[in-house]
Structure formats: C-alpha cells, structure tokens
Amino acid sequence: MKAIVIRKPGQMILEDKKRPEPPAGFVRVRVKAAAICATDLEVLDGNIAASYPITPGHEWSGVVDAAGSEEDCAWVGKRVIGSNDVVCLKCDACRRGEWRYCSDFEEIGFKRDGAYAEYMIVPSYGLCELPDNVSFVHGALCEPLGVALGTLEKAGAKFGDTLAIIGAGSIGLCMLAAAGAMGMRNIVVAATTEKRLGIARQMGASHTIATEKYDLVEEMRKIHPGGTDVVIDATGIESCIQQSLKLPKKGGVVALAGYGRGKMMHICVDDIHLNNLRVIGAGNNWNQHKKAVALMAEGLVNIENFATNRIRLEKFETGMALARKRPEGFVKAVFVHE
Template sequence: MQGMMDAVIKTKAAPGSMEFASVPIPKITPEQVLIRIMASGICGTDHSLYHWNEAIANSYKLQFPSIFGHEFSGVITEVGSQVTGMAVGERVTVNPILYCGQCSYCAEGIINICDNRPFLGTDYNGGFAQYVAVRAQNIIKLPDSVSFKSGALMEPLCVAIHAVERVKPAFGETAVVIGPGAIGLLMLLVLKNMGVGKVIVTGAGADKERLATAAALGADCTINVDEQEPVARVRELTGGRGADVVLDAAGHHSVVSQAVQMVAKHGKIGVSGLPAKPSELLMTQIAMREISIVGNRAYERKTWFQAAKMIDGGLNVEPIGTHTLPLKDWEKGMELLDRREGLRIILEP
C-alpha cells in the first residue's frame, strides 16, 4: 500500500519536540502484515519520552523521527507473501516485543527477557499513526467480543497478568496493590477475577480519584497514605498477620521497603515499578521472615492468549481507558497525564 498517513512523530532528543505530521505509509516485508490502527493507548513510557525523562530515554536506542505507541489494536489491511493463517479484515492486537526466538530465554518461552528484544514504539515505529507494519508472529487475533478499545488495553493487562502470575497468590489470600494507576488497577481486576480473598489498594493524596475508581472496580479497601499509615492499616485489616502478597505498581524507591513491613511471613513482593533511585532494604527481615521479592518485566507470549480469554470471558477492562481522543489531539492526552487525570488515554487515528 502506497500513500501517506497521519502520525505523531518525535523529532529530536529533547522535551516536547513532538508533532502531528503526514508521513509515508510503511511498506511491509514478505514476513509482515500491515495494520490499520483503530485504537492506541498512551503509556507512561510514551509520556516520559515525550517529556524526555533522561533515565527512561537512555534505556532505548531511539532514532528520529520516531513514532511512539506500543498499546494498540486494529485491522489487517495487507498480508505479506510469506505469511500464512492471516487475512485482510481480521481484527488484531500486537505483542510489541520483537523477541529473537534464538536465545536460551526464548527457548524457554520467556521472551520478555530475551537477549535481543527490540520494541515496537521505541526501536521501531509504533502505534501513534494510522498504519503500522508488524511481523506476523507478533500478531494476536481478537475474539469478536473484544472491542478495539479493549484490544488496545490488552498490553497493560498482560503486564498485570504476568505480575500476578509470578507471585502466585492463592484462593482466599490477601493482596495489596501499591499504586492505583492503570497497571495497578488492572492488577486489582486480575486478582479479583482469580479469586483472591481481599484486595487492598494504596495510593497518595493526589490519587484520590484513582482510589475511588479502585473501590468502584472491586477493591475491598483503599488506603490514602497521606491520611492513614499504610503498614499499620494493612496489619489491622489482616488481623496483625500482614498481606500474603504485595504488588508494587508505583515505581517509587520507597515502595519495596514499605512492602517488606506490610507483607506476612513467607509472603511475596512483586516488583513491577521502575524507580529512578535505589531502594533501602532490611535484608535481615527478608531472611528471618522468609520474604520473596520477585521482579516482573512485561509478559510472555502465552500471556496474550490469557488476556484475550479473560476479556472474552467477561473481564471488563474498558474503565481503564478513561479518555478517547482523535490522534490529532494527542497533546491533550499528554496534558491530561500531566495533571494526573485519567488512566489510559486512547487515541483513535
């Protein structure tokens, strides 16, 4: 397919420096499909790269102009000559990790920590555009019941599913989610969906609206840490035992040390946040109380099929997509995130 398309491009390594532009529609290789994007979410990474947060920007090898966006869904409009099992018109979403398939980690199925894993939306152009070219093995077909909006929310849902799966909470246990952003609230939905007994969500004073959303989505208790001491409150809610599982979705350097204080003996702490500063931990407590700290990055291939089945089975993730804007209004989406309004902003190219 030839012609031009609308896109939001980052023009240089500096704060801002993004613009709405007309660029060529990508040409596909024989192994790729072309997707007409119908919905694309603005992730915290996209927001940070827009403002050019050095700590995050330096973890990618960006080339300019660059098209961000790695949470999107759409319709196949062209199929490469070597692609089988896919057809024009099929509704799809995309795993943005371009795993190598050859390293020892890929051989084990843990493509999230592949030795060579370029990423759509950073290393290669992504979803803030009308079209994107994607290799066929990264395509996930959407069940008919899954909307394009839900399809765009599947990537962060996969992050939440993988994090919960890594700490393996049992039926009836108590879990704490620290940080009521999009990922934290998706963790809440996954935990409630799988039969965890009690889910507590904590957040700061600036998160009052998000904590209210957490309550509406099924949190058994919410804690505003500016009004209540969270460790004491979690202990109170668990009869002094502490939570069986604590999930960090906040990314602040204080979170894991706080989690050590509120988790039960033999409990597990899942770390998904990416703090800029080191954390201070009392290793003696971790050893004496047999606490496990589990790092979580992205998702595996199987996670996408789990996510599709969960949404198809009735899990409603659409409340996480709080605002929908046309692609040309992308800057309004960034401004909403600047003001901590909304969770995921969905752009419609």
C-alpha cells in the same frame, strides 16, 4: 500517513510519514486504538531506553491490512492485538518461550516505531485475533491487563490469597481487575490521594488506603493481621517500595512492577532476609495477550471504564497532558481512529 514522532526527548510532533511496508514475517496493522501509557511519558522525557526519533505506543489494536509474506496473508482483514516483542525465535531464550530475554530483543514503541500512528508494523508470530465482542479500545487495554496477569503469575498468586496493591495507576487498577477475576481476596489498594481510590472501590477492592492520611503499614496490620500473601508495588517510588517490604507475611512475595527511573534507592534488607521474602521484578507482560483477550471476551475482567478519554491523533498534546496530570476521574486516554 499521520504519525506522532518524538524527535528527541522533549520534542513531540505530528508528522506526515511514508506508510511503512511489512518485511517477511511481519504484517502492517491499520491502528484502530492506541492507549497512552505512563511509560510513553518516560520515552517523551528521555527517562527510558528508546531509539530516537521514535513513534511511541505499545498498547494497541487494529486491523491487518498487508502481510510481508504469503504465509501471513490469512491475517489480512482480521481484527487483532499482538505482542510488541521483536525477537529472533532461534536463541535459547526464544526456544524457552522467554522472548523478553532474546539476545536480539527489540520492543515496539521503544526501539521500533509503535502505535501512535495510522499504521504500524508488527511481527506476525505475536498476533492474536480480537473477537468481535471486544471493542478496539478494550483490545488496546489487553496489553496492560497482560502485564497484570504476567505479574500475578510470576508472583505465584493463588486463588484465595490476600493481595495489597500500592499505586492506583492503570497498572495498579489492572492488577486489581485481574486479581479479582482469579479469586484473590481481601484486596487492598493504596495510593497517596483519594483521587482514584473510588474507582478501585467500584472495581471491587475490599479496602482502600489514602496514604497521605493514614499510615500504610499500620492500616495493613489491621486488615491483614499476620501479613499479606502477595504485595505489588505499582509505583516505582522509593518510599512505597520500602513500605511494600514491610507488608508481606513471613515467606510472602513482593512484586516490583513500577519503573524506578534509574534511581538508587535505600531498602531495609532485613525486611527481606529475616522474613524470607521473595522479591520479584515484574516489568512486562510475558505474552499474556491471548489470556487477556479471552478473559475480556468472556466478561471475566471488567476494565470497561478505563478508557476515560478518547481522542484523535491530532490532539496528542491534550492526551499527553492528561496522562501527566491525571485529573480526578481520569484513568486512560486512548487515541482512536474512525
């Protein structure tokens, strides 16, 4: 089978590999769509923990074509998406349903081979059926949508709450889609340039702020006087995080949903201390696939225009370059297989 392999940081190639066989408890999925995530660039650049050589890709959909054990045979032929969490299902964290905290946790696309290939191996306990009215491409987007749902849930966001999202990357835009569906209001999206703010407005953002032209904190005081209920940093950038802590109402929440690349950062602790802020880390989707797919199937979350570029696996260099440069109008590149 064809698979993209990052042999070591900086070296990405298309390889002909042996088609993997699923062990017991796992199934083999014939990949139909695999979206390129900014995190995959971090794997390519060696900025995030990964086991090289690795086939990246954690935003995927496909059809199950083989099962590792008898009890999973019912999955064969089904359209699916699924969790990337490979866990023991036995430890205390697993018993609480907190797979990400499993002592044996391994993530597909980072520690185990992922979706930039014709076939991939995934655990059957994380599978979720993809309804016929959700395309494979949209199915692959259930993963980042799930990150948004998980973040809003962890932040305690409620119907009628105000929201500010810093960053208009695909995670920022997924947050916007999810927040709109759950009835948050007066939603502001801020980004350095206007480049993606038009998309945010199309998707229903009440206000957008291009921070190269306007001061975020000042503008936000006009839009949400008294402060914002929930603030999400979807950038992982120091100056954005510093500003995010100045936006919430007293007792409000800041969710840090951007990867900081191991950087040490300065923040004003008193922003948190004096205003009794709750600051949470939000780096993954906490098993929200089922909810994400249901919202999409029922047409409640519209991220239809996210897959701006559909490309074949052979054109991986084009895909990665697009994800890195993010030209005007680009949101996500998705590898598609016939």
